[in-house]
Amino acid sequence: MRRGEALLSKLGDRLTGLRGRITPDAEMDKITWFRAGGAADALFQPADEEDLSAFLKAVPEDVPLTVVGIGSNLLVREGGIPGFVIRLSAKGFGQAEVISPTRIRAGAAAPDKRVAALALEAGIGGFHFYHGIPGGIGGALRMNAGANGVETRERVVEVRALDRNGELHILSNAAMGYSYRASTASSDLIFTSAIFEGAPEEHDVIKAAMDAVQHHRETVQPIREKTGGSTFKNPEGTSAWKEIDKAGCRGLMIGGAQMSPLHCNFMINTGNASGYDLEYLGETVRARVLEKSGIRLQWEIKRLGRFKPGHEVQEFLGQLL
Secondary structure, three states: OOOOHHHHHHHHHHOOOOOEEEEEEHHHHHHHOOOOOEEEEEEEEEHHHHHHHHHHHOOOOOOOEEOOOOOOOOOOOOOOOEEEEOOOOOOOOEEEEEEOEEEEEEEEEEEHHHHHHHHHHOEEEEOOHHHHHHHHHHHHHHHHHEEEEEHHHHHHEEEEOOOOOOOOOEEHHHOOOOOOOEEOOOOOOEEEEEEEEEEEHHHHEEEEEHHHHHHHHHHHHHOEEEEEEOOOOOOOOOHHHHHHHOOOOOOOOOEEEEEEOOOOEEEEEOOOEEEEEEEOOOOHHHHHHHHHOOOOOOOOEEOOOOOOOOOOHHHHHHOOO
């Protein structure tokens, strides 16, 4: 019996009555933008917040739960992901609406670009940076996504979330505990929606800012490749790409994985890279930057799951830290 079938058999009728979709042994390479990685034991796509709450209350706490977004900033290891992967559906969590002259409510599955477009339509400034982030609102809330000098924390008013027991929480901006590419909000919270605030702005000014973001992306980023976006966080006082370049890793390849020759903080799947290839390449880059500059690059891409036996990857390739 496969892992997913065994998991569903173990749970018996606990999941009866859920309206969302359950897929055992779900292939994660169909979800991630890297198009690589193993399978999740099971994938649950809740119909809406109420359905997600019912699921969380039904699943025992010893069953691992992992939340993923649209898969843009995600590396899944070849051994797959234990327990359930929760992926919020576009139908139930992808809405975005203007609720005041300066505020937008967006579901966690709404693409960042959709929020930027809605703000443009409504004449709300301050959201142009989302036009250049290839992710969803849930991920942006969790990692304080930012670009072009603006971060998510500058726009968040409050966040709606469910805890591991399916109970609802409303978090203020301060409660999110934002810092550079991070939040201290409890890792067991599943964000379902948020309210954001900008400022009144002329349509032409917003459009010009969005066009500048798009031009920058098309000029310096490999946006048409199978990539996960920025691979590493920028170290204090410098840029990740500068340190990667300095260490001689621009264009570096391992298997089917490559550090982009165009923007060397972008890792790409050139066609047949495995999760192992991608993570091993990343750790090779980290080791070389550490040796060259003494800087310990931190992953911005989220890595999930089990290593395939014999394909384990050590941080900094096992160097003493």
